[in-house]
Amino acid sequence: MSKVINYVSGEPEVNLYILGDIETYGVDAPVTVDAFEKAGIWTSLVLGLAENYVVYSRDRFEDAQEVADLIGQYAQGGDPRHINARLDIAEALAPHFPEMTLESCKLATCRGLKLTPSEADSDLTIRQLHRDDYEELLTLQDQAHELPSLPKTRKELDAAIERKAEAEKTGCETIGVYRGGRLVSSASTSAAYSRGAMVTGVATLPSERGRGYATLAVQSLCQDCFARGMDHLCLYYNNPVAARIYKRIGFVDIADFGMLRRS
Missing domain, CATH: 3.40.630 (Aminopeptidase)
Known part of the structure; x- marks a missing residue:
């Protein structure tokens, strides 16, 4: 090893x-x-x-x-x-x-935040999500087109929730941004280990985009991970709009990556 x-x-x-x-x-x-x-x-x-x-x-x-x-x-x-x-x-x-x-x-990394999250809007709540929140999270990701499709049966949905719960046990985390009690944006980590994690699942409801909620979710997620002792967060992106958000937070490009996927 x-x-x-x-x-x-x-x-x-x-x-x-x-x-x-x-x-x-x-x-x-x-x-x-x-x-x-x-x-x-x-x-x-x-x-x-x-x-x-x-x-x-x-x-x-x-x-x-x-x-x-x-x-x-x-x-x-x-x-x-x-x-x-x-x-x-x-x-x-x-x-x-x-x-x-x-x-x-592009593969980008963050080793320190340029900006820290702020709940300036009193109608906003930012918190970590857990098993009881994962069904709402999967619905958000489906509506934000971050999932190929929402699991169609109760069995498939329960299996997806269980996978998220198992990932949480290994140190992965999901942050949700709520406005008026409704989940409007989220960001998660995957492949978490003692030094770092991959940021994934950044999603915002289409009707709520352009208000900075994804920025708040990613900032809060990174802040939590750094507080736990991690020294780097990574993410993949190919969207220039997303790139501007990530770079404002503190991410910098470090490599070009390729992903071969089964068709």
């Missing part, structure tokens, strides 16, 4: 998913960790968990065929659900997975 951590720890934000999964699960099942080497020197690393893979190389990536073959073996001839990597790595892997769609985005 120490060799894996040493290989990726020079870029903790880029390797947040790897570091988080190893801290949570170690390097044994359900996680798979494989390293490729030349002349005894590691050239790339692949971490897999539940049909999702993260690929990393410190230097120029030259192991595309070998990595693709490995992931294909784990996927038993099918496509994995998701492959996440620096953009140059994702582009090198894309021809080996023609049925998957490559999406590019």
